[in-house]
Amino acid sequence: MIWLAFAAAIWVGAWWLNSRIANSALARQRWAQLFVPVLFGVTILVVWECVVRGLEVPLVILPAPSVIAVKFAAETSILWADFVQTFVKGALSGYVIGCGAAFLFGILVDRSQFLQRGLLPVSNFMAALPIVGTAPILVMWYGFGWQSKAAVVVVMIFFPMLVNTVQGLAEASAMQRDLMRTYGAGYWPTLFKLRLPAAMPFIFNGLKITSTLALIGAIVAEFFGSPIVGMGFRISTSVGQLALDMVWAEITVAAIAGSLFYGAVALIEREVTFWHPSQRRN
Amino acid sequence: MRSVVPILTVLLAIVILWYAAAVPMNIRTALTQAERDGAIVAPATRVERRDANAIGLALRNPSHIPATLDQERARLPTPHRVFSELWNTTVMKKITSKRSLVFHAWITLSATLLGFAIGAVLGIALAVGIVHNRAMDMSVMPWAIASQTIPILAIAPMIIVVLNSVGIQGLLPKAMISAYLSFFPVVVGMVKGLRSPDAMQLDQLRTYNASRTATFFKLRLPASVPYLFTSLKIGAAAALIGAIVGELPTGAVRGLGARLLAGSYYGQTEQIWSALFAAAFVAAGLVGIIGLFQRITMNQMGFNR
Numbered sequence: 304m305i306w307l308a309f310a311a312a313i314w315v316g317a318w319w320l321n322s323r324i325a326n327s328a329l330a331r332q333r334w335a336q337l338f339v340p341v342l343f344g345v346t347i348l349v350v351w352e353c354v355v356r357g358l359e360v361p362l363v364i365l366p367a368p369s370v371i372a373v374k375f376a377a378e379t380s381i382l383w384a385d386f387v388q389t390f391v392k393g394a395l396s397g398y399v400i401g402c403g404a405a406f407l408f409g410i411l412v413d414r415s416q417f418l419q420r421g422l423l424p425v426s427n428f429m430a431a432l433p434i435v436g437t438a439p440i441l442v443m444w445y446g447f448g449w450q451s452k453a454a455v456v457v458v459m460i461f462f463p464m465l466v467n468t469v470q471g472l473a474e475a476s477a478m479q480r481d482l483m484r485t486y487g488a489g490y491w492p493t494l495f496k497l498r499l500p501a502a503m504p505f506i507f508n509g510l511k512i513t514s515t516l517a518l519i520g521a522i523v524a525e526f527f528g529s530p531i532v533g534m535g536f537r538i539s540t541s542v543g544q545l546a547l548d549m550v551w552a553e554i555t556v557a558a559i560a561g562s563l564f565y566g567a568v569a570l571i572e573r574e575v576t577f578w579h580p581s582q583r584r585n
Numbered sequence: 586m587r588s589v590v591p592i593l594t595v596l597l598a599i600v601i602l603w604y605a606a607a608v609p610m611n612i613r614t615a616l617t618q619a620e621r622d623g624a625i626v627a628p629a630t631r632v633e634r635r636d637a638n639a640i641g642l643a644l645r646n647p648s649h650i651p652a653t654l655d656q657e658r659a660r661l662p663t664p665h666r667v668f669s670e671l672w673n674t675t676v677m678k679k680i681t682s683k684r685s686l687v688f689h690a691w692i693t694l695s696a697t698l699l700g701f702a703i704g705a706v707l708g709i710a711l712a713v714g715i716v717h718n719r720a721m722d723m724s725v726m727p728w729a730i731a732s733q734t735i736p737i738l739a740i741a742p743m744i745i746v747v748l749n750s751v752g753i754q755g756l757l758p759k760a761m762i763s764a765y766l767s768f769f770p771v772v773v774g775m776v777k778g779l780r781s782p783d784a785m786q787l788d789q790l791r792t793y794n795a796s797r798t799a800t801f802f803k804l805r806l807p808a809s810v811p812y813l814f815t816s817l818k819i820g821a822a823a824a825l826i827g828a829i830v831g832e833l834p835t836g837a838v839r840g841l842g843a844r845l846l847a848g849s850y851y852g853q854t855e856q857i858w859s860a861l862f863a864a865a866f867v868a869a870g871l872v873g874i875i876g877l878f879q880r881i882t883m884n885q886m887g888f889n890r
Contacts, residue, residue: 322720330723343724364747421591425599431818432868433826436841436861439849444610444660518736526742526833527849534739542742545750550743558735565734 306357310350317346366548374548375555381537382556389534390560392449393521397456402513405461406506409468410494423469430462438524447528455524460513467512471505472498504579507572514564518557603664604654609639610661611653616642619649662855670855671862683839690863692840693828696756697871700763701824705817707764708771715772716779716805717797729772737766741830759831759840766827767820774816778809807886814879821871829864841867 321339329335348368354360355367362370375382412418438455445451475498483493525535534553541549573582616626616634627645628634634642643650654663662670671686678685711729715722741762748758782804790800832842841860848857 318720321724322718325720325723330719336723339720339723340725340727344728363750417591418595419591420588421593421595424588424592425595428869431822431872432865433822433829435826436829436845436857436864439845439857440854440861443849443852443854515734515736519738522736522739523830526830527846538739539742542746545746547743547747550740554739554743557739561736562731562734 304357306353310353310357313346313349313353317342363545363547366551370548371551371555375552378549378552382552384532385534385537385553386556386560388449388530388532389452389521389525390518390564393452393524393533394456394517396449397453397521398460398513398517400453401457401460401517402464402510404457405464405509406468409465409472412465412469413472419469423466426462426466426469430466434459434462435520435523438520439527442524442527447530449533452521452524452529452533456517456520459516459520463512463516464509467505467509468502471502471509474498474505475501503572503576504581507568507576510568511565511572514568515561518561518564522557600664603661607659607661607663608643608650608653611656611659612639612643612646612649614659615649615652615656616646619646619652624649658852658854660854662858666855667858667862670859674859675863686844686859686863689839689841689844689860690867693759693825693832693842693864694867696759696828696831696840697763697821697825697867699756700760700765700827701767701821703760704764704767704824705771705820708768708816708820709775709813711768711772712775712779713801715776717801726776729769729776732769733773737769738762738827738830740765741827742833745831759828762831763824763827766823770816770819770823771813774812774819775809778812778816779805781812782808810882810886811879811888814875814882818872818875821875822868825864825868825871 321342324330324335324339330339351365352367352369355365366374412422435455437458441454441458442451445454479497479501480493483497488496522535522538525533526539529536534557537553538550541547541553576582613634617631620626620629620631626634626649627642628637643653653659655666656662659666674684674686678687680687680691682688711725715726715729744762744765745758748754748761786804786808787800790804795803828840829842829845832840833846838847841864844860844863845857848854848860
């Protein structure tokens with residue numbers, strides 16, 4: 304009972320503080336914009352911990368954050384091996400191959416009006432499909448190793464990336480292209496000096512969307528068969544053993560890896576497309 | 586209309602590529618089968634063939650190429666075999682039969698629709714809260730955005746097993762995963778939509794002395810409609826993926842995900858491909874229906890004028 308009362312008190316107190324900050328003049332300041340969501344996150348964790356202790360929820364339903372943290376600290380070597388197998392070998396190599404292939408293919412497609420009109424609707428359609436379903440087929444073709452996971456990632460991210468690349472290459476306006484022509488610039492100088500830089504916001508949009516898809520693809524593909532290492536493998540076997548603290552530790556790793564990956568791409572975007580209105584800082 | 590010919594050309598190219606790829610993919614099995622039946626094949630033993638290049642094998646045994654295109658349990662089943670499997674399991678079977686793909690698709694679709702409805706309603710509700718409450722905006726919105734970078738799908742097996750252990754089975758666990766996946770895209774899109782009226786329009790309503798409720802219903806909500814439909818499309822596609830993945834961990838016996846899993850266990854490649862196509866049709870149908878509603882609603886509201 305005490306735990307539950309404590310949880311309620313923390314919730315009300317933190318919410319009161321947050322709304323005070325949010326509705327005051329402080330809300331414009333940078334530290335407040337960071338402090339409020341962080342306090343909200345910490346509150347959720349504390350309430351979670353207190354409720355699990357107060358109601359004595361069994362481990363097989365919901366482990367407390369402290370239990371998950373202990374497990375995380377104790378099993379870092381296994382978690383690291385899983386991370387390398389799934390993220391570095393599976394997701395990252397598939398991401399590089401898939402995005403690179405889609406980018407080059409996009410430049411090729413862009414040269415032909417006919418191909419653009421045919422491929423864009425088909426690619427848009429493919430991008431909305433549950434491509435994760437190709438995982439069992441690709442696992443059958445490329446074996447249980449990381450290669451099949453990379454293949455799933457390539458198939459999943461190819462079409463979103465292709466659509467974004469082609470849209471981006473169409474972004475340079477007719478006026479700008481005419482200007483390049485008055486300079487006597489041919490296809491390649493126009494591509495490198497005008498159209499690719501103009502396409503960068505779209506290309507980075509594609510890179511950001513696919514960074515999330517890559518990790519999902521690599522994890523789900525492991526549900527269909529994997530060596531005895533990997534995040535998807537660990538999640539499915541630990542769920543089978545009802546070791547939910549391990550599952551949550553693995554999910555923490557996935558969350559950290561996913562947001563760092565996205566953050567890294569967003570950071571590169573800010574350096575490359577500093578001129579774009581969405582990136583300007585006042 | 587002028588893009589019909591290019592689209593058909595691209596589709597035709599895909600089919601031709603598919604048949605072309607089936608030859609090297611299936612040539613080994615075809616040659617092994619032919620050898621067993623007493624035919625003469627170029628490298629005589631299986632061991633020699635194992636290290637040989639698949640395209641080279643096809644070129645050295647041109648008489649066996651037709652066999653690769655019509656093979657049982659092929660590594661890559663050809664389009665006509667996949668479509669005859671699709672035809673047999675949809676039109677030729679009664680839809681109540683457990684072998685009917687329509688039956689399995691309905692199991693998955695019902696979980697998808699329930700989850701999508703829950704996720705969309707909750708998402709819109711949270712978006713309304715975020716737009717009207719600064720504290721909620723500042724504390725929840727960063728997490729809603731950050732959660733899109735997290736592979737949420739990874740928790741699917743856990744939700745299924747945990748709910749199973751407290752006695753909840755069947756439709757609801759799958760629907761919860763679908764709801765969870767469609768929730769965040771709807772929140773983010775809807776917040777963007779409700780915020781899309783510019784300061785000038787909001788000022789105008791202030792000069793009319795409009796209340797916050799009136800502003801919401803007369804300006805913010807109508808302005809958010811295009812954003813809402815776009816995010817609903819993303820949410821519906823995500824919900825279907827959630828329902829399919831939700832069927833994997835328990836080794837479910839019903840649903841498209843179960844067909845994928847069973848197909849991969851027993852090497853029934855045609856079953857996998859037909860389940861994949863069924864999933865594609867369901868996804869396309871869902872997105873298409875939402876798109877239709879979008880066009881009708883936006884025409885009625887005068888967006889396209």
